[in-house]
Amino acid sequence: MKHIYEQITEQIENHDQFIILAHKSIDLDAYGSALGMYQIIKSYGKSAVIVMESRPKNRSIQKSMQLLKEKQMEIVYTTKDKINFPKEKTLVIILDTNKKELLEVPNILEQYPDCILLDHHIESESTIHNIILKHIDNTASSASEIVTRYLKTLKIEVAPEIATILLTGIVVDTNNFNIKTTSKTYEAASYLMTLGASNIEKQTLLKENREDYFTRQDFVKKSVMINKHMALCVMDHNRYQNHQLALIAEDLLQFDAVEASFTIGFIGKKLVGISARSVGEIDVEKYMRAMGGGGHKTDAACVIRTSNIQKVKRRLLKLIQE
Ligand SMILES: [Mn+2]
Structure with a gap:
């Protein structure tokens, strides 16, 4: 061939x-x-x-x-x-x-x-x-x-x-x-x-502008550890672009102990996105696939049609605990 x-x-x-x-x-x-x-x-x-x-x-x-x-x-x-x-x-x-x-x-x-x-x-x-x-x-x-x-x-x-x-x-x-x-x-x-x-x-x-950088750092600051190795950031109710979610998830990977990270945010009207990243060991694709998305072991994403961001968060947390 x-x-x-x-x-x-x-x-x-x-x-x-x-x-x-x-x-x-x-x-x-x-x-x-x-x-x-x-x-x-x-x-x-x-x-x-x-x-x-x-x-x-x-x-x-x-x-x-x-x-x-x-x-x-x-x-x-x-x-x-x-x-x-x-x-x-x-x-x-x-x-x-x-x-x-x-x-x-x-x-x-x-x-x-x-x-x-x-x-x-x-x-x-x-x-x-x-x-x-x-x-x-x-x-x-x-x-x-x-x-x-x-x-x-x-x-x-x-x-x-x-x-x-x-x-x-x-x-x-x-x-x-x-x-x-x-x-x-x-x-x-x-x-x-x-x-x-x-x-x-x-x-x-x-290069990005200062405002975008500061906005992102504010979200990074508000992120939490959901277990020993995973960080989560839930954004506010404003609408963001996919790559803004991804950048936050990537930033979170820079911290000690963080091996996987998730960012949840609105990416459209009644459209919530999750961007997931991993340094390599944890398979984040598995989680995103379970939520209807996909990607790679180290970077994956999903989109959920809803206006309830907290519900998405709870679903993800439940999935991870299981
Ligand atoms: Mn590509």
Whole structure:
């Protein structure tokens, strides 16, 4: 059987237009991998678009887009209501998720039947199936790592700014090379450095404003130990973004004795999210799966439709005690 990258290349050769699509609330890993795929398609002399919400809320994404703009790098974006490629010869490339309901455009497959998927998340019942090609590699740290390996295989050199964004994608998904990190992760990072990825620019992309930092530290301060090795933070009734929950959970892992952490907060109207992190021994995916979510042993999440955050907290505590 042909190697997966050869199979993807074949699909690129067999199609004329490409729709690159990641998950809702695009993050740096999804964006970095999308840019990498975009460049690969370009190298075959073909055209692609990246589907994005019109104003991404994630500040790192905003900064990354601005960086590319300043360097006059033409990236074609489109919003979900403006996708108008002909069905024929169009390939959809899904990155950094394998769940239909999490897609930026959940019904994309009904519009465009030719689809391939590259992801690093664990599969579940809602994993997209019946597509041309599916490459789900749980041993990869991130979608950015998978796409970087592909770039390296093809010996494609991307601009330093794109290499930086891919590297930052890996950094975000590995919590700074702390989780899901293997020798292949470092190899990918190393390749990106040879392409000119900048650690200074990387830090700039990850910088946050003081207010966000202080808000987070307030929540960290209010967190509690729920047993010997697990910390919990329950946020207030304001609405936050998924990555804000994740950052709190990641912060909690820095403390002595904390081996796993959970942050519960509102991420939408009547929508409560839990972000769970582990340094490695405790399997937080198990807990999140039991609550309807999923992820990895070291980082997982779930979303619950409710307006009662305390109820979610009690359910999680009960689950952990059991
Ligand atoms: Mn990812």
